[in-house]
Amino acid sequence: MAKPAxxxxxxxxxxxxxxxxxxxxxxxxxxxxxAGTAFFIIPNGFVxxxxxxxxxxxxxxxxxxxxxxxxxxxxxxxxxxxxLFIIGAVLLGKKFAAATLAGTLLYxxxxxxxxxxxxxxGLHLGMSEAFGSxxxxxxxxxxxxxxxxxxxxxxxxxxxxxxxxxLIFHKFFGTPVSVTLWIxxxxxxxxxxxxxxxxxxxxxxxxxxxxxxxxxxxxxxxxMRRTQxxxxxxHYEEIREMILTKIxxxxxxxxxxxxxxxxxxxxxxxVISHRELVTLKSEVEKIDPQAFMMISDISEVHGxxxxxxxxxxxxxxxxxxxxxxxxxxxxxxxxxxxxxxxxDQD
Numbered sequence: 172m173a174k175p176a177x178x179x180x181x182x183x184x185x186x187x188x189x190x191x192x193x194x195x196x197x198x199x200x201x202x203x204x205x206a207g208t209a210f211f212i213i214p215n216g217f218v219x220x221x222x223x224x225x226x227x228x229x230x231x232x233x234x235x236x237x238x239x240x241x242x243x244x245x246x247x248x249x250x251x252x253x254x255l256f257i258i259g260a261v262l263l264g265k266k267f268a269a270a271t272l273a274g275t276l277l278y279x280x281x282x283x284x285x286x287x288x289x290x291x292x293g294l295h296l297g298m299s300e301a302f303g304s305x306x307x308x309x310x311x312x313x314x315x316x317x318x319x320x321x322x323x324x325x326x327x328x329x330x331x332x333x334x335x336x337x338l339i340f341h342k343f344f345g346t347p348v349s350v351t352l353w354i355x356x357x358x359x360x361x362x363x364x365x366x367x368x369x370x371x372x373x374x375x376x377x378x379x380x381x382x383x384x385x386x387x388x389x390x391x392x393x394x395m396r397r398t399q400x401x402x403x404x405x406h407y408e409e410i411r412e413m414i415l416t417k418i419x420x421x422x423x424x425x426x427x428x429x430x431x432x433x434x435x436x437x438x439x440x441x442v443i444s445h446r447e448l449v450t451l452k453s454e455v456e457k458i459d460p461q462a463f464m465m466i467s468d469i470s471e472v473h474g475x476x477x478x479x480x481x482x483x484x485x486x487x488x489x490x491x492x493x494x495x496x497x498x499x500x501x502x503x504x505x506x507x508x509x510x511x512x513x514x515d516q517d
Contacts, residue, residue, distance in 0.1 A: 193326045197273050201330065204319030205281030209289060211312025213244055215305045218363045218376035219316075219383075220356025222251040222332040223282075228359070231366035245286060248279040252331050259335040263342065274323060274330035309375060313382035320383065321390025333359070356380050397442050397472045402455060403427075404462035407437040413454050414441050442472055 182190070208223055218227050226244035233240050252275045260268035323330055337351035360376040404410055407424070414422045418441075425438040443451060448466065455462050 193328075194273075196326050197323055197328045198277060200319045200322030200325075200328075201274055201277040202281045202319070203322065204316045204330065205278055206285055207312045207315030207317075207319060208244075209282050209285035211308050211315065212379070213286075214289065215308050215312075216368075216372060217305075217309045217312070217379060218360055218368060218372055220333065220359045220376070220380045222248045222255070224356070224359040224362075224376070225251050228362050228366055231363065231368055242283070242286060245279045245283040248282060248332070252276075252279060255333070255335045256331055259331070259339065262339050263335075267338070270327070271329045271331040271335070274328060275332070278330050278332075306375070309379060310382070313379045314386055317383040317386025318390055321387040324387060324391040396445075397469050398445055398448050399440070399442050399467050399469050400448070400451060401425075401465040402439040402441075402462055403436055403464075404439075404455070404459045406459040406462070407439055409458045410455055410462070411439055413458065414439070414451070417454060418443060418447055418451055420447070442469070 208219075212219060212223075213227065213230075218224055223244065226247035229247045230240060230243040233243060256268070256271060256275045259271065320330060333352065333355045336355055337346075337348040340346045340351050341348045357377070357380075360373055360380065363373050363376065364370075402410055411422050411424065414420055420441050420443050422439055422441045425440055427436050427438050428434065429436055441451075452464065455464065
């Protein structure tokens with residue numbers, strides 16, 4: 172009897188391990204981001220975008236004499252995150268909801284925990300007494316928040332919050348996510364004017380948001396950047412063999428034609444790590460000192476040998492059944508006739 176097409180398949184050990192590792196990274200990233208907010212940004216009176224910015228706005232509307240004033244930020248973030256999560260789940264689907272649920276709850280939870288720690292210790296780690304300058308504390312908070320958010324984005328998760336409206340606009344109206352996100356965050360920062368926040372603090376809020384964006388862009392691709400190398404040489408067969416055996420990387424043979432002589436040539440395409448580049452160049456020069464090499468950085472690579480298969484318990488039919496080795500050379504099609512003369516690099 173044939174098995175149902177969508178029957179649940181038992182996840183492999185690799186998938187379970189990766190799922191647990193990703194879960195730990197998501198928790199860690201949210202904790203780091205919340206630490207940057209609770210210890211540095213909020214105590215110094217800075218503003219920022221996102222649901223945290225909404226929380227800071229509500230906090231600034233409340234009298235400083237209120238005992239529970241410092242808890243307003245986490246309560247507002249909880250409320251805004253949950254409302255936006257429900258809207259996103261309805262408009263963007265269940266898969267989106269599963270990817271953002273953790274961040275929706277973890278981030279405000281950690282803000283509450285770290286706020287409590289701050290209160291009990293009686294020492295605001297972002298105050299001038301600790302760092303000599305509130306601006307330096309704001310810079311530290313931006314870097315730490317960006318680090319935590321970058322870690323979360325690195326594993327394909329989301330912190331929810333104001334990430335959701337740009338995704339909705341992108342789905343229904345095709346607007347770029349980055350542009351809409353900047354508009355949303357900028358509007359939240361400008362909203363602080365109604366809370367009688369100093370204009371200097373608002374300007375620094377834009378600086379904080381910019382620093383966070385830069386840090387996220389630098390952190391999220393870490394470990395995913397690779398080097399792409401294209402090699403043109405009449406000794407392509409020896410170089411191909413060297414890449415497969417000594418470098419232990421896959422290689423694809425492309426077929427081209429030189430521009431001047433219009434002779435057939437072979438272009439070897441391979442993707443390697445940065446550490447392997449020196450070895451590859453050295454080995455190629457030994458085989459053919461005249462080889463023409465084109466080297467470029469690529470931001471991300473997916474595939475066996477560079478990216479383990481993901482864990483998707485929502486769609487188990489896509490899971491792989493075996494723990495196959497991670498490295499394999501791409502298959503090659505049948506080669507056309509050999510080039511009539513050695514290729515020139517013109």
